[in-house]
Amino acid sequence: MEGISFGNEVLPKRVKVDNGSEFISKILDKWAYENNVELDFSRPGKPTDNPFIESFNGSFRDECPNANWFFSLEDAQEKFDIWREDYNGFRPHSSLGDMSPNEYIEMYQNSPNSLVMAST
Numbered sequence: 455m456e457g458i459s460f461g462n463e464v465l466p467k468r469v470k471v472d473n474g475s476e477f478i479s480k481i482l483d484k485w486a487y488e489n490n491v492e493l494d495f496s497r498p499g500k501p502t503d504n505p506f507i508e509s510f511n512g513s514f515r516d517e518c519p520n521a522n523w524f525f526s527l528e529d530a531q532e533k534f535d536i537w538r539e540d541y542n543g544f545r546p547h548s549s550l551g552d553m554s555p556n557e558y559i560e561m562y563q564n565s566p567n568s569l570v571m572a573s574t
Contacts, residue, residue, distance in 0.1 A: 468492040470504055513541075 469486070471493055486493045496503035518537040524530040546552040553561065 465489050465491055468494050470494045470496065470507070472496045472501070472504065472507075473498050 467490075469491060473495055483493065485491075501508045514537070518534060522533050524533065542555045544554055546554060547558075550558040
């Protein structure tokens with residue numbers, strides 16, 4: 455778990471997760487405890503507790519892992535990176551006024567009403 459980091463070791467106070475096997479491991483629990491990060495589990499069988507991630511997970515699963523063969527970890531990482539670049543850089547999102555996330559950030563990061571924090 456030492457590979458989990460966020461920039462300059464700035465970690466979230468809480469991470470919302472479901473009850474999937476990847477999130478109930480002792481290693482993740484130990485990492486969260488040692489880094490003072492709360493794991494906020496959704497209620498079992500209640501994907502509506504976190505609809506945004508459920509929607510994202512469905513899109514990602516259908517368009518990347520289910521649509522590709524992976525021949526190595528490096529191959530998987532390359533295909534995931536390509537998918538992520540398309541998802542964030544080019545694909546319009548209805549929740550963002552049919553802009554890509556990158557376009558949305560660019561348009562609003564310097565706005566006085568922006569919720570996006572621009573780095574200085």
